[in-house]
Amino acid sequence: MSVKDRIREKGLELGFEGVGFAGVEPMDSYIKEIESRPPEMYGWTNSDRFSTIRGASPQVKHPSARSLVVLISNYYRKSFPQMLEGVYGRAYLVDERKVLGEEMARIASFFVFLKQEGISPIYDGEIPARMAAARAGLITYGKNCFAYGREAAKNSSWIEIIPFIADVELEPDEPSVELNCPPKCKNKCMKACPTGAIYDDMKMNPLKCIAFNTYYGAETTPMELREPMGTWVYGCDACQEACPRNRPWMRQEKPPHEDLHSRMDEYDLQAILQMDQVFYEEKLWPRFFYISRKRIDRWHMNAARALGNLGNSDCIPALERSLRESPYENVRSMSAWALGRIGGAKAREILEKARGKESEPVIIEINQALHML
Ligand code: SF4
Ligand code: SF4
Numbered sequence: 001m002s003v004k005d006r007i008r009e010k011g012l013e014l015g016f017e018g019v020g021f022a023g024v025e026p027m028d029s030y031i032k033e034i035e036s037r038p039p040e041m042y043g044w045t046n047s048d049r050f051s052t053i054r055g056a057s058p059q060v061k062h063p064s065a066r067s068l069v070v071l072i073s074n075y076y077r078k079s080f081p082q083m084l085e086g087v088y089g090r091a092y093l094v095d096e097r098k099v100l101g102e103e104m105a106r107i108a109s110f111f112v113f114l115k116q117e118g119i120s121p122i123y124d125g126e127i128p129a130r131m132a133a134a135r136a137g138l139i140t141y142g143k144n145c146f147a148y149g150r151e152a153a154k155n156s157s158w159i160e161i162i163p164f165i166a167d168v169e170l171e172p173d174e175p176s177v178e179l180n181c182p183p184k185c186k187n188k189c190m191k192a193c194p195t196g197a198i199y200d201d202m203k204m205n206p207l208k209c210i211a212f213n214t215y216y217g218a219e220t221t222p223m224e225l226r227e228p229m230g231t232w233v234y235g236c237d238a239c240q241e242a243c244p245r246n247r248p249w250m251r252q253e254k255p256p257h258e259d260l261h262s263r264m265d266e267y268d269l270q271a272i273l274q275m276d277q278v279f280y281e282e283k284l285w286p287r288f289f290y291i292s293r294k295r296i297d298r299w300h301m302n303a304a305r306a307l308g309n310l311g312n313s314d315c316i317p318a319l320e321r322s323l324r325e326s327p328y329e330n331v332r333s334m335s336a337w338a339l340g341r342i343g344g345a346k347a348r349e350i351l352e353k354a355r356g357k358e359s360e361p362v363i364i365e366i367n368q369a370l371h372m373l
Pocket of ligand 2: 142143144180181182185186187188189190242243244245
């Protein structure tokens with residue numbers, strides 16, 4: 001058995017769904033694409049751009065690099081509570097595997113094996129994972145910019161890609177750097193994207209993407225995105241849910257995600273709107289760490305916007321409290337917007353009462369909310 005075959009066999013034995021090999025030459029087409037994107041359109045700082053481009057030349061960054069070893073893992077093995085769908089992206093709901101260390105343990109075992117084979121692996125988060133996997137023949141692209149397994153997870157996009165650098169030459173696998181969407185699909189992902197973020201084949205504007213706007217984005221979510229963002233508070237799966245390439249895996253019977261079912265109270269939108277720092281750091285942050293520990297306001301703002309879009313008048317007391325008591329201007333602004341969106345006499349009364357005590361930016365939001373009524 002060759003070294004490659006032994007590595008592949010070990011990866012599969014550890015539960016990874018794919019193991020592939022690629023060279024370390026600069027990923028020219030990827031670099032060209034990044035360089036063509038205006039930083040202001042993509043919300044990048046110069047340092048983001050620099051590190052993205054640097055990661056695409058593994059051997060320049062790591063002179064000992066000779067090959068890439070790429071692993072594929074399927075993160076959607078269990079079914080999620082219905083209540084969380086349309087609210088949290090699936091990839092983040094299952095992050096507990098990482099938090100609990102299971103994924104890290106598998107990767108550590110894989111590293112031990114590579115070392116026994118005389119290979120010193122390096123993990124570098126700057127390596128473009130999707131391009132590495134396409135070069136290793138493990139995925140093809142979708143027009144929605146996601147990577148679809150060629151064998152993993154019934155060819156779906158519910159996969160995580162983990163690339164490593166190896167310091168020995170391993171013959172690259174046949175690459176699959178290609179778009180592989182069936183013509184009869186007729187761009188379902190683009191039509192399903194609520195904000196129009198996907199504007200062409202494999203072209204997505206992150207500043208319009210819901211996922212980006214839930215964890216990064218403007219201090220206060222821009223008005224034109226609030227309604228299309230619906231109830232998503234962390235991530236967005238709409239373009240993957242609409243995709244016919246994902247249907248076989250989505251239809252597959254899966255065991256329930258017991259942990260999530262037992263912790264539903266922690267993911268309730270009203271609970272999030274009212275959570276304090278201790279709850280945030282203990283319950284949410286370990287799983288959803290793209291939002292900093294210091295930015296509880298972003299969670300409060302997202303929850304207020306989602307509750308406004310739910311349009312349920314039972315949420316009015318919670319929104320009234322956040323408009324009256326939140327120390328964060330963006331949260332009070334979004335609470336005012338949500339009350340305007342829910343509407344009704346009670347919402348009007350709360351907004352009018354709050355107007356006299358507010359800062360200028362929040363007064364503007366209140367006036368707009370009153371106008372919506
Ligand atoms: S993740 Fe959501 S907002 Fe972003 S491109 Fe896909 S459907 Fe559009
Ligand atoms: S929805 Fe259609 S066009 Fe979009 S990624 Fe899936 S197959 Fe491709």
